[in-house]
Amino acid sequence: MSALEVQAISKRFGTLKAVDDVSFTVHPGEIMGFIGPNGAGKTTTMRICSTLELPDQGDVLVDGISVIEEPRAARRRIGFMPDSYGAYANTSITDYLDFFARAYGLAGDRRRQQVARVIEFTSLGDLVEKEISSLSKGLKQRLCLAKTLLHDPAVMILDEPAAGLDPRARVELRELVKALAGLGKAILVSSHILTELAEMCTTVTVIERGTMRGTGSVAAIARGVSTKQIIFARTLTGPERLERTLLELPHVSEARREREGVVFEYAGTQDDLVTLLTQLAGAGLGLVEFAPQQVNLEDVFLSLTEGKLQ
Amino acid sequence: MSASTTPGLRIDDRLNPILVKEVRQSLRGKYFRVLFWLTLGLGTLIGLSIVASLGGENSDETGQIFFMAMFGVLSAAVHGFVPFSAFLSTSAEWDENTYDLLVISNLRPRQIVQGKLLSALIQALLYYSTFGPFLVFAFLLNGVDLLSIVALLSGSLATCVALTMLGIAASSLASTKVLRVVLMALFGAGLVVAWMFGMGMAGTITFQPQSLRDAEGQTAVVAYVTIALLVAMLGNSVANSRFAHEEENRSTSLRVMSTLVVLCASLWGAWLHWQFGGIGSLWACHAVAAAALFVPWIFFMTEPEPLGRRIAAHVPRNSLLALLAMPFLPGGGRAVQLALLQIALAVSSSALVLLPSSTPVEEIVKTCFLVGMAYGYAFAIAGLPSAIGAFFLERPSARMLLRIFIFLSLPVGVILPALAGLFLGIREWTRFEHPFNPVWVIADFEMQRSGLGGLIVLAAGLVAALLLNTPRLFAAARETLAASRARKAAPKPSSSAPVADAPAS
Ligand SMILES: Nc1ncnc2c1ncn2[C@@H]1O[C@H](COP(=O)(O)OP(=O)(O)O)[C@@H](O)[C@H]1O
Ligand SMILES: [Mg+2]
Numbered sequence: 001m002s003a004l005e006v007q008a009i010s011k012r013f014g015t016l017k018a019v020d021d022v023s024f025t026v027h028p029g030e031i032m033g034f035i036g037p038n039g040a041g042k043t044t045t046m047r048i049c050s051t052l053e054l055p056d057q058g059d060v061l062v063d064g065i066s067v068i069e070e071p072r073a074a075r076r077r078i079g080f081m082p083d084s085y086g087a088y089a090n091t092s093i094t095d096y097l098d099f100f101a102r103a104y105g106l107a108g109d110r111r112r113q114q115v116a117r118v119i120e121f122t123s124l125g126d127l128v129e130k131e132i133s134s135l136s137k138g139l140k141q142r143l144c145l146a147k148t149l150l151h152d153p154a155v156m157i158l159d160e161p162a163a164g165l166d167p168r169a170r171v172e173l174r175e176l177v178k179a180l181a182g183l184g185k186a187i188l189v190s191s192h193i194l195t196e197l198a199e200m201c202t203t204v205t206v207i208e209r210g211t212m213r214g215t216g217s218v219a220a221i222a223r224g225v226s227t228k229q230i231i232f233a234r235t236l237t238g239p240e241r242l243e244r245t246l247l248e249l250p251h252v253s254e255a256r257r258e259r260e261g262v263v264f265e266y267a268g269t270q271d272d273l274v275t276l277l278t279q280l281a282g283a284g285l286g287l288v289e290f291a292p293q294q295v296n297l298e299d300v301f302l303s304l305t306e307g308k309l310q
Numbered sequence: 311m312s313a314s315t316t317p318g319l320r321i322d323d324r325l326n327p328i329l330v331k332e333v334r335q336s337l338r339g340k341y342f343r344v345l346f347w348l349t350l351g352l353g354t355l356i357g358l359s360i361v362a363s364l365g366g367e368n369s370d371e372t373g374q375i376f377f378m379a380m381f382g383v384l385s386a387a388v389h390g391f392v393p394f395s396a397f398l399s400t401s402a403e404w405d406e407n408t409y410d411l412l413v414i415s416n417l418r419p420r421q422i423v424q425g426k427l428l429s430a431l432i433q434a435l436l437y438y439s440t441f442g443p444f445l446v447f448a449f450l451l452n453g454v455d456l457l458s459i460v461a462l463l464s465g466s467l468a469t470c471v472a473l474t475m476l477g478i479a480a481s482s483l484a485s486t487k488v489l490r491v492v493l494m495a496l497f498g499a500g501l502v503v504a505w506m507f508g509m510g511m512a513g514t515i516t517f518q519p520q521s522l523r524d525a526e527g528q529t530a531v532v533a534y535v536t537i538a539l540l541v542a543m544l545g546n547s548v549a550n551s552r553f554a555h556e557e558e559n560r561s562t563s564l565r566v567m568s569t570l571v572v573l574c575a576s577l578w579g580a581w582l583h584w585q586f587g588g589i590g591s592l593w594a595c596h597a598v599a600a601a602a603l604f605v606p607w608i609f610f611m612t613e614p615e616p617l618g619r620r621i622a623a624h625v626p627r628n629s630l631l632a633l634l635a636m637p638f639l640p641g642g643g644r645a646v647q648l649a650l651l652q653i654a655l656a657v658s659s660s661a662l663v664l665l666p667s668s669t670p671v672e673e674i675v676k677t678c679f680l681v682g683m684a685y686g687y688a689f690a691i692a693g694l695p696s697a698i699g700a701f702f703l704e705r706p707s708a709r710m711l712l713r714i715f716i717f718l719s720l721p722v723g724v725i726l727p728a729l730a731g732l733f734l735g736i737r738e739w740t741r742f743e744h745p746f747n748p749v750w751v752i753a754d755f756e757m758q759r760s761g762l763g764g765l766i767v768l769a770a771g772l773v774a775a776l777l778l779n780t781p782r783l784f785a786a787a788r789e790t791l792a793a794s795r796a797r798k799a800a801p802k803p804s805s806s807a808p809v810a811d812a813p814a815s
Contacts, residue, residue, distance in 0.1 A: 014705070052410055052555065054620055069623040071558075075416050086408030088331070090338040095331070102327035103415035108320070147411075 003028050003186030004049065004155045009058035011044055018044045019055070020210040026186040026203075028154070031177060033201035034190035041210040042190040043083060046157050049188070050080035062155055076104075079153035083160045085144040087132040093119070093143060094128045097150065104151040118146040122176065138169030145176060156180060158189040162196040174200045229273075230293040234261030236286030245283055249276060261289060327417065328425020332399060333432065341398075342433060345391050350440055353383040357444055373453025374516050378509075380448060381462065381516075384441040385508050388434045388470045390501050396430040397477035397497055400549075401490050404481075412553075419553035423478060423546060430474045438463075457522055458515050461531050465511065468538035473504060475545035482552035529585070533578070540574060543567060559621050561613060561640035565648055568606045572652045575599035576659035583663055589673060592663065593680040596656050597752070600684035603652065607688055608716045610645030611696035612709055615782060615789075617641060622793040632794035636787060642700050643786025646693060646779045653685045680756060683768065687748040690771035691720055697778035723747075 002025040011019040019041040026032045036042050047053040049060050051071040060067045062074045088096065097118065101111045119125055122142045127135070135143065141161060148156065158177070162170050177200055181187055191197050197204070205215040235242045239257040246252050251268035266273065280287050322330075336342040356379045360372075403409050403422075412422060445463075448454050480497050484490040514521060521527045547567040551560035575595040582591035617625070621640060626632045637648035660681045664674045699712045723746045731739025743750050744763075751764030 050414055052413065054618070068619050071620065072416055075414050078414070080410075080414055082407070082410055084407045086403075086406040086411055088335065088406055088408065089402065090335045091331070092338075095334050099327055099331040100411070100415055102323075102325075102330060103412065103417045105416065107323040111323075 002026065003063060004157075004188060005061040006045070006049065007059050007061065009045065009048055009055040009060060011041075011048060011053065011055050017210045019048070021058075022207065022210075022212050023058075024205045024212070024215040026155070026188050028184045028186050029181050030203060031181045031187045031189065031201050033197040033204040034188055034207065035194060035197065035204055036190075036192065036207035038192050039209075040192070040207045042192075042207060043159055045207070046080070046159050046188065046190060049155075049157055050078055051075055052080070076151060077154045079148035079151070079156045081144055081148045081156075081158045081161060083163065085140070087135075087140060087143075089133060091132050092129050093124055093132065093135075096132055096143065097147060100147050101150050106150070114150055114152070118149045121149065121179075122146040136169075138165050138172070141165060141169065141173065142176070145173075149180075154185060156185050156187045156189075158187065160190055160192070162191060162193070170196065229266045230263060231266050232258070232261055232263050232289065232291045232293060233280070233287065234259075234289035236288055242285055245280070245285065249279060251276070263293075326421055326425040326428060328422055329428045329432075332425060332429035335399075336395075336429070336433070341395060345387070346436065346440075349383060349387045349391075349437065353380060353441060353444060356380075356383065357447075371453065373448050373451030376451060377445065377448035377454045377459075378512060378516055380441060380444040381466075381512050382509055384437060384444075385466060385505055385512070387437040387441075388466060389473055389505055389508055392430050392434045392437070392470060393473035393477040393501060394498065395433065396426055396474045397481045397494065399429075400426055400478045401481035401484060401494070404485055404490065405487075413555045419550045422553050423482075423549045426478050426549075427471070427474060427546075431471070434467075434470050434474075438467075454516055455519050458519050461522055461528075462512055462515055465531060465534055465538075466508070468535040468542075469504070469508060472538040472542040472545070473501065475542040475549070476500075479545035479548040479552070482549040525585070529582075536574070536578070540571065543570070559624075559640055561610060562638050564606060565610065565638045565645075568603055568610075569648075569652055569655070571599050571602055572596075572656050573659075576656065576663070579660065580663040583667070589664065589669065589677045592660060593677050593684070593756075596660065596681040597684040599656070600688045603649075603685070604688040604692060604720070605717065607645065607649055607692040608696070608713050610648060611642050611692050612699060612703075612713050612716070613640050613642050613645060614709075615641050615643055615700060615786065617789055617793055623797070625790060625793040625797060627794060627798045629791055629794050632790055633787075636790045639790060641786050641789075642696060643779075643782035643784075644790070646697075646783050647786065649685075649689050649693065653682065653689065656685055657682050680752060683752050683755065684748075686768060686772050690768065690775045691723075692716055693775035693779055694771060695719065697775065697782065700782050720748075 004026040006022060006024050008021050008023050009019055010017070010021055022041070022045055024032070034042050034045070044053060048055050049062070049067065051067045051074055054068065062077045065074045065077065067074045088099075091099075094115065097115045098111070101115055106114055119128060122145055124139070124142060124146060127139065132140065132143065145158075145161070148158075161177075162173055165173060177187060177189065181202075189197065189200070201218075203215070203217050206213040233242060233246070239260060239262050242262050243255050243257060246255050246262060246264055251266055251272055253265050253267065255262050255264035257263075266276070268276065277290060280290070357376060360376050360379055403412065445459060449456065449459060477497060480493050481490065484493045522531070544567060547563045550563050554560050575598065579592035579595035582595065583589065617639065625639070626635055637644055637651050657678050661674060661678050664677060669677075695712065695716050699709075703709055703712060724742060727739050727744040727746050728742050731737070731744065736744075738744065743754075745751060745767040747764075748768075751768065754764060
């Protein structure tokens with residue numbers, strides 16, 4: 001069963017359609033990147049998933065529980081980390097975590113164990129008596145993640161967790177999120193900066209101006225975006241002849257010289273590709289390299305959205 | 311924190327989380343500590359200087375002045391600092407972005423508000439117990455009797471609760487920074503006024519202790535405490551509904567609370583009637599209640615009409631229960647039902663109180679009519695524009711404007727004809743004796759002068775309000791019943807978790 005199931009939700013603010021017919025699912029152990037430029041509707045979608053906002057249409061099921069009909073039951077299964085997280089004045093890390101553990105209804109030994117566990121998990125052990133206001137941004141972020149883990153939610157929703165972190169804190173965050181997925185949690189993590197998520201996510205959902213532009217594994221989305229493949233080839237006779245030859249062959253387009261060779265887009269099938277390779281090999285160009293390129297998140301994103309990045 | 315099964319720790323688990331947090335915060339912070347020692351130092355200094363300056367002559371005066379001085383310092387603490395710090399700590403939830411975190415942590419609004427109130431009361435308790443010895447000393451100096459001290463302290467405690475609750479309610483209303491600053495200034499000024507008022511009361515009680523010896527004086531004290539507690543409860547439900555999330559039901563608790571105001575007016579009216587006889591006090595209680603209900607009615611009647619998806623999901627499945635719950639569910643049409651229900655409650659309870667007594671029938675009818683008039687005005691003034699607004703209002707800002715308009719229409723309706731009278735040369739109107747002034751019309755009727763103009767205006771307003779509200783009144787009923795039927799038809803929710811408002815496990 002999917003842990004988080006977003007079913008065709010829409011939300012208007014006045015005349016603005018902030019979220020328009022968005023659907024996707026996140027399974028246990030899956031890290032889904034939720035990507036889109038600023039104002040795309042990521043936060044709104046996540047707040048709907050967390051029961052903080054009510055959709056005009058559609059529903060969200062958390063472990064099969066509707067956030068509309070049973071918000072309180074749903075909240076017990078959701079860990080939501082907002083993009084602007086709160087920190088009380090005159091409060092130490094332990095007091096902060098202890099307070100939220102109480103708020104979640106944890107009592108006695110169980111509360112102390114849970115607090116100790118999340119402190120250990122986020123490696124905050126040496127700082128427990130520090131005032132929150134004196135913590136660095138990265139540490140505050142980790143504290144907030146610890147707070148989100150207190151009630152051991154099955155679904156984690158993290159809104160722009162990497163924003164404003166230095167590279168080191170970002171790596172630490174990535175490792176924490178991966179470890180959480182390893183524990184079987186379903187994780188939805190948003191960002192408007194791709195590189196933050198590229199090495200963390202197993203799947204992505206792309207959203208722009210409230211509308212979904214695709215959901216699924218990175219490769220599956222890439223296939224949906226275009227049937228074209230990007231290929232790098234290099235010959236001993238130099239790139240000029242190779243480029244000319246390539247452009248005369250079927251299914252080839254957009255060839256350009258790069259690193260002593262040629263990068264080109266290829267729209268044919270795998271069978272056509274065999275023919276192409278045979279033809280190139282037989283053309284007497286001295287073919288030494290022929291490599292279909294990995295599609296990466298960046299390319300997918302750029303081709304899906306209209307380039308209004310950041 | 312090693313032993314885990316000691317009773318102390320189990321009690322610790324049951325404490326309100328907000329209370330625990332607030333107490334820890336104030337122990338770590340400076341605000342409370344500095345103010346506490348300052349107050350204590352000031353109290354000691356003033357006390358010593360009074361005793362020293364008045365020297366050996368031990369007259370009643372010494373005790374009274376000493377008591378007043380001590381009460382003044384104490385009152386500044388419990389009626390000033392304590393409510394103000396409750397205001398600050400509540401607005402901190404907005405400033406620190408923790409509001410959403412509290413909502414999703416499944417803390418109930420009630421718990422949040424109670425936690426804030428309790429932690430303020432603990433501070434107040436510290437002040438009271440610190441100043442207790444001083445007050446005992448004043449008693450030993452003679453000049454202040456025990457009854458006065460008890461009356462003043464209970465009044466002071468009720469005031470402290472009411473002001474603290476108002477502070478929490480006020481800051482819960484201020485979700486934007488600008489509003490917070492404005493409300494903070496207003497509330498601070500209000501506290502100063504309240505302190506001066508309290509000192510006036512204390513002075514009366516201290517220097518004229520005989521005023522407390524008769525039934526009227528004691529009734530006044532009890533009435534004051536009741537009203538203060540009612541204000542506290544009103545603030546409590548405002549704060550509760552504000553701390554409920556935007557998408558949740560914010561109206562029901564306030565609607566129940568407003569019904570409680572009507573019941574309270576009935577009980578007070580009945581008690582005063584039995585105690586002192588006569589019927590004036592009975593309908594006067596309801597006149598005050600009607601005035602108090604005017605503002606909540608404006609808010610209820612201008613609420614958006616639709617039930618909302620989350621609330622529709624909780625309408626009782628049983629259609630009879632749904633009908634009973636209907637006036638207490640959000641929505642303008644259902645607010646009209648609520649108002650009519652409360653008017654019926656007020657009038658019938660008045661009749662019930664008077665029937666067993668030997669009051670002549672025409673007096674009973676007249677009283678019921680007067681009670682109905684008071685509520686009728688509130689109903690007409692709130693119901694007429696809100697019914698018209700309900701036809702075309704969409705945006706929240708327009709809703710707020712309509713509310714302000716309705717609220718202002720009462721004073722404008724009273725003042726404008728008076729000005730018109732000035733220009734038209736109608737002498738009575740310039741004295742506010744015109745059919746648009748509810749107070750005058752009701753007083754006129756009570757004294758059995760035959761001013762028909764006011765009654766005609768009121769009747770016309772009532773008929774128009776009822777007619778214009780009929781469509782949404784029935785639409786609201788249909789919607790509620792449809793939601794109830796839809797719930798009956800739908801399969802039970804997938805999880806075993808109880809629906810509605812069952813406590814968290
Ligand atoms: N409470 C609100 N009232 C009005 N408009 C809003 C509100 N919240 C978000 N919006 C608008 O909805 C759109 C989507 O916002 P958001 O979900 O925060 O985007 P993202 O998180 O992807 O940057 C934006 O245009 C934003 O201005
Ligand atoms: Mg956002």
